[in-house]
Amino acid sequence: MNNYNKLERHAKKLSRLSHLNAICGWDQAAMMPDGGAQARSEAMAELAVISHELSTAPYLENWFAEAEQEDLTTEQRVSLAALKRHWMMHNVLPADLVEQQSLTGSQCEHAWRSQRKENDWEGFKANLKPVVELARQEAVIRSQVTGLSRYDALLDIYEPGMTSAVLDDIFTEVKSWLPQLIQQVEAKQITEEILPLSAPFAIEKQQALSLEAMALLGFDFDHGRLDISTHPFCGGVPTDVRITTRYDEDDFTSALMGVIHETGHARYEQGLPQQWRDLPVGEARSMGIHESQSLFCEMQLARSPAFSRLLAPMIQKSFNSDDASLSAENLRLINTRVKPGFIRVDADEVTYPAHVILRYEIERDLIEGNIEVDDIPTIWDQKMTQYLGISTQGNFTDGCMQDIHWTDGSFGYFPSYTLGAMYAAQFMATINKQLNVEQLVAQGDLTPIFEWLHNNIWSKGSTLSTDKLVEQATGEMLNPEHFKKHLMKRYLNK
Amino acid sequence: MNNYNKLERHAKKLSRLSHLNAICGWDQAAMMPDGGAQARSEAMAELAVISHELSTAPYLENWFAEAEQEDLTTEQRVSLAALKRHWMMHNVLPADLVEQQSLTGSQCEHAWRSQRKENDWEGFKANLKPVVELARQEAVIRSQVTGLSRYDALLDIYEPGMTSAVLDDIFTEVKSWLPQLIQQVEAKQITEEILPLSAPFAIEKQQALSLEAMALLGFDFDHGRLDISTHPFCGGVPTDVRITTRYDEDDFTSALMGVIHETGHARYEQGLPQQWRDLPVGEARSMGIHESQSLFCEMQLARSPAFSRLLAPMIQKSFNSDDASLSAENLRLINTRVKPGFIRVDADEVTYPAHVILRYEIERDLIEGNIEVDDIPTIWDQKMTQYLGISTQGNFTDGCMQDIHWTDGSFGYFPSYTLGAMYAAQFMATINKQLNVEQLVAQGDLTPIFEWLHNNIWSKGSTLSTDKLVEQATGEMLNPEHFKKHLMKRYLNK
Numbered sequence: 011m012n013n014y015n016k017l018e019r020h021a022k023k024l025s026r027l028s029h030l031n032a033i034c035g036w037d038q039a040a041m042m043p044d045g046g047a048q049a050r051s052e053a054m055a056e057l058a059v060i061s062h063e064l065s066t067a068p069y070l071e072n073w074f075a076e077a078e079q080e081d082l083t084t085e086q087r088v089s090l091a092a093l094k095r096h097w098m099m100h101n102v103l104p105a106d107l108v109e110q111q112s113l114t115g116s117q118c119e120h121a122w123r124s125q126r127k128e129n130d131w132e133g134f135k136a137n138l139k140p141v142v143e144l145a146r147q148e149a150v151i152r153s154q155v156t157g158l159s160r161y162d163a164l165l166d167i168y169e170p171g172m173t174s175a176v177l178d179d180i181f182t183e184v185k186s187w188l189p190q191l192i193q194q195v196e197a198k199q200i201t202e203e204i205l206p207l208s209a210p211f212a213i214e215k216q217q218a219l220s221l222e223a224m225a226l227l228g229f230d231f232d233h234g235r236l237d238i239s240t241h242p243f244c245g246g247v248p249t250d251v252r253i254t255t256r257y258d259e260d261d262f263t264s265a266l267m268g269v270i271h272e273t274g275h276a277r278y279e280q281g282l283p284q285q286w287r288d289l290p291v292g293e294a295r296s297m298g299i300h301e302s303q304s305l306f307c308e309m310q311l312a313r314s315p316a317f318s319r320l321l322a323p324m325i326q327k328s329f330n331s332d333d334a335s336l337s338a339e340n341l342r343l344i345n346t347r348v349k350p351g352f353i354r355v356d357a358d359e360v361t362y363p364a365h366v367i368l369r370y371e372i373e374r375d376l377i378e379g380n381i382e383v384d385d386i387p388t389i390w391d392q393k394m395t396q397y398l399g400i401s402t403q404g405n406f407t408d409g410c411m412q413d414i415h416w417t418d419g420s421f422g423y424f425p426s427y428t429l430g431a432m433y434a435a436q437f438m439a440t441i442n443k444q445l446n447v448e449q450l451v452a453q454g455d456l457t458p459i460f461e462w463l464h465n466n467i468w469s470k471g472s473t474l475s476t477d478k479l480v481e482q483a484t485g486e487m488l489n490p491e492h493f494k495k496h497l498m499k500r501y502l503n504k
Numbered sequence: 505m506n507n508y509n510k511l512e513r514h515a516k517k518l519s520r521l522s523h524l525n526a527i528c529g530w531d532q533a534a535m536m537p538d539g540g541a542q543a544r545s546e547a548m549a550e551l552a553v554i555s556h557e558l559s560t561a562p563y564l565e566n567w568f569a570e571a572e573q574e575d576l577t578t579e580q581r582v583s584l585a586a587l588k589r590h591w592m593m594h595n596v597l598p599a600d601l602v603e604q605q606s607l608t609g610s611q612c613e614h615a616w617r618s619q620r621k622e623n624d625w626e627g628f629k630a631n632l633k634p635v636v637e638l639a640r641q642e643a644v645i646r647s648q649v650t651g652l653s654r655y656d657a658l659l660d661i662y663e664p665g666m667t668s669a670v671l672d673d674i675f676t677e678v679k680s681w682l683p684q685l686i687q688q689v690e691a692k693q694i695t696e697e698i699l700p701l702s703a704p705f706a707i708e709k710q711q712a713l714s715l716e717a718m719a720l721l722g723f724d725f726d727h728g729r730l731d732i733s734t735h736p737f738c739g740g741v742p743t744d745v746r747i748t749t750r751y752d753e754d755d756f757t758s759a760l761m762g763v764i765h766e767t768g769h770a771r772y773e774q775g776l777p778q779q780w781r782d783l784p785v786g787e788a789r790s791m792g793i794h795e796s797q798s799l800f801c802e803m804q805l806a807r808s809p810a811f812s813r814l815l816a817p818m819i820q821k822s823f824n825s826d827d828a829s830l831s832a833e834n835l836r837l838i839n840t841r842v843k844p845g846f847i848r849v850d851a852d853e854v855t856y857p858a859h860v861i862l863r864y865e866i867e868r869d870l871i872e873g874n875i876e877v878d879d880i881p882t883i884w885d886q887k888m889t890q891y892l893g894i895s896t897q898g899n900f901t902d903g904c905m906q907d908i909h910w911t912d913g914s915f916g917y918f919p920s921y922t923l924g925a926m927y928a929a930q931f932m933a934t935i936n937k938q939l940n941v942e943q944l945v946a947q948g949d950l951t952p953i954f955e956w957l958h959n960n961i962w963s964k965g966s967t968l969s970t971d972k973l974v975e976q977a978t979g980e981m982l983n984p985e986h987f988k989k990h991l992m993k994r995y996l997n998k
Contacts (some may be wrong), residue, residue, distance in 0.1 A: 023550055026543075026546055026547040026549075026550035026551075027547070027550065027551070029543060029544070029546075029547035030524050030528055030547050030548075030551060033527070033528050033531055034527050034545075037527055037531060041535075041729065042744060043725060043726050043727060043728060043729060043744060044725070044726055045726035045727035045743055045744065046727060046728075046740075046743050047745065049520075049741060049743040049744065049782075050523070050527075050743075050744065051524060051741075052520055052523075053521070053523075055520075056517055056521065057520075057521070058764070162979040189861070191659030191943035219921065221651060230538035232538055232540035233537060233539060233540060234537060234540075234917070235535065235537055240845050246540075247540070247543060248543075249539060249540050249542065249543040249544075250537060250539065250540030250544065287543070288543075308809065314613060357622055416847035418946050485606065
């Protein structure tokens with residue numbers, strides 16, 4: 011067995027442990043009774059220790075050095091690069107920094123859960139400072155290894171190949187038209203009357219409707235399932251994808267759109283290349299590309315007028331109602347309502363980028379050392395006012411304390427959300443050139459659309475860089491113009 | 505940290521891995537879609553390899569030697585003995601024998617699944633022979649280490665302290681009255697008319713009824729849950745016990761009695777001593793004691809006339825029916841019907857011991873080398889005719905090929921079922937002296953009964969030998985007379 015094969019076997023072992031972690035993590039969120047929490051977290055921590063020991067085993071360095079000299083196929087070289095990136099990610103930081111981050115992050119996150127409710131910025135700030143300090147240390151080390159800037163070295167964890175230079179260009183452009191667009195859309199929508207939904211909507215009926223929507227979107231129920239959890243997510247493993255949602259009896263649209271969103275993530279996972287199963291090269295390309303698949307389903311497809319016409323009869327049948335509020339047109343109005351608000355996770359697709367750009371600018375400057383934790387609330391309020399026209403002054407709960415990401419030191423993640431929205435728009439623009447999407451949706455025949463995604467995105471796993479993947483699929487690198495056009499067309503008929 | 509503490513830490517690590525195995529195993533049976541099977545079994549096999557490496561780590565021998573010299577509390581000495589037994593169990597067999605057993609057993613079990621359906625004794629026999637051969641090798645090795653006879657050395661795995669000398673005495677006694685008892689009960693029941701149930705019984709209603717029965721029996725839903733699987737079981741971990749059932753729309757009693765049975769197992773697990781969590785000394789005492797708890801709930805409690813009176817109104821309300829077939833008296837008749845049959849798992853509590861004694865006698869002689877695999881069908885048929893008055897000649901499917909146990913080499917397990925029935929009767933006899941069980945059941949107040957089980961059985965874990973446990977709880981060692989009296993009283997009013 012050559013060294014490349016030894017590395018493959020080692021990676022498969024790690025992947026199988028992460029399979030157990032994924033299933034037990036899903037169980038923890040979707041099935042486990044509260045009393046099981048303590049023993050479960052101990053069991054999962056034990057697994058994390060074993061995985062960490064395997065990931066950082068000293069013999070790996072030599073295996074990589076040897077493997078690079080071996081006679082490998084082109085595919086194996088690509089796989090080796092992915093294996094090495096994976097190994098570097100786990101080995102670049104000294105063990106004591108990782109441990110300190112874990113402790114400080116858990117503490118900050120744990121306290122944040124109550125501090126947020128109490129609008130306690132002073133208390134939270136004291137915990138966030140050491141988290142930022144450690145993230146800066148991490149950024150310095152990653153920067154030295156990768157040659158990237160400090161913030162870019164963190165961004166690289168989630169979005170390999172992306173840089174703040176590119177993001178600055180993109181986001182500056184977006185900022186030049188977004189605030190005005192939002193105002194125009196608001197002015198237009200003020201005249202549109204939305205009929206309120208006639209609640210309640212029974213959970214079992216919503217569940218049946220969700221499963222129907224998943225089937226329509228081609229979810230493979232032989233390799234996955236739908237359950238309930240407080241915070242919806244897409245988990246499990248590619249051969250057994252577990253998506254979750256939560257149901258609100260007053261409003262079925264939140265669960266339905268949530269399930270459609272997670273189904274996008276799920277189909278990506280289910281469509282990853284079988285031949286690279288359990289290896290890094292067979293995994294999803296990046297967080298942004300992952301988000302592009304969920305937003306493709308939710309934003310590009312499900313909130314379109316054609317899709318509202320496809321869903322409306324299903325919805326009416328599910329709830330056995332011909333109430334006018336369930337008409338295709340009223341559902342379309344509900345699904346495309348734009349309203350600037352404080353909370354990112356509740357934001358519509360037009361205002362969402364403003365939330366992301368604001369966070370990106372703050373975390374970039376924080377990691378690069380241009381601002382301090384103390385400066386966050388003021389900058390947050392300035393940017394909210396500038397981008398969305400609403401002030402969060404004094405309201406930390408719904409302002410800079412609303413997200414979990416920074417509490418445990420996950421700096422560099424936020425841009426993925428808007429990159430995902432942009433990739434999704436670009437994919438749809440390309441598909442629209444090759445297929446008549448509106449007609450296919452009208453016929454309820456989504457297969458050709460998903461075949462395109464399968465052939466161009468899912469089946470590639472991580473064999474290509476993000477740029478290459480997008481270029482091969484669409485003929486050009488990331489072009490935010492498609493996203494702008496999508497918003498203009500959908501929201502202003504332009 | 506002294507060596508005892510190192511052993512404790514090591515055992516906790518193993519227990520945490522077995523926690524992950526238990527949850528993923530439960531998921532596999534109750535949640536996983538079929539397409540997830542291959543990757544799941546690979547992931548669980550990887551965990552088994554890691555657990556095996558940990559269980560057989562070479563440094564442990566020295567830790568045990570040192571720990572035995574250390575200054576330990578009495579409790580720690582008891583825990584150390586349990587740790588050592590656990591370690592011995594995993595280390596007494598050479599690795600190549602374990603591997604051969606695993607391969608041969610999987611092959612035999614896998615082929616058995618189709619061979620049984622096809623009544624293919626010749627095909628099955630060819631696979632069973634090497635399984636028996638390897639079990640005999642295992643028995644020889646275990647016999648040398650323990651000083652027990654070969655069969656007793658296997659029995660010891662499931663029922664520490666029990667021997668075939670004791671079993672022979674008990675079962676000879678049972679055989680002296682059981683065939684006659686069965687005939688008398690059959691003669692008596694022939695005059696009793698049972699009203700047939702008015703199917704169908706909706707699954708959701710059966711599920712709600714099952715949960716109600718579990719609540720009545722004190723199942724702790726903060727530390728466990730009920731789900732569906734093809735083969736009902738009690739899994740999970742003590743802090744999160746997962747029981748399963750399957751529902752038959754034609755007959756709610758099978759699921760209801762099944763759930764009550766598993767609830768007995770579950771309460772034992774939930775009641776194990778917290779202070780010894782994750783250590784062998786904190787685990788259930790033996791398979792027989794475990795079965796005594798499920799049979800206590802199902803046979804001693806739930807199939808009693810008083811319990812039928814308690815359940816009948818719940819059942820009538822569940823199915824919104826006052827049909828005469830759901831009367832307490834008719835339910836009692838259903839729940840105590842005796843009918844000799846071919847299949848052990850379908851047997852009533854009167855004929856059940858005959859199935860077990862038959863298997864015990866065959867597996868004992870097989871392991872001791874007194875009979876061969878070729879002899880099994882003839883002996884099986886002789887004993888079925890002798891004990892139950894029915895012949896299985898030529899019917900291997902419903903004869904010696906009906907159980908999974910022998911296919912993977914689990915010889916020595918069968919006695920636990922009837923030992924459990926006997927312990928359950930003995931516990932109930934003692935409780936009846938201290939409490940008015942019939943009155944408590946009539947009031948629906950089962951708490952004092954379970955408190956007795958908690959104080960005398962559950963909270964003891966494995967701190968006492970089985971003999972000691974039973975003696976402390978009931979004032980005497982295992983006395984099968986209680987079981988006989990129970991059957992005489994319930995089935996012949998004697």
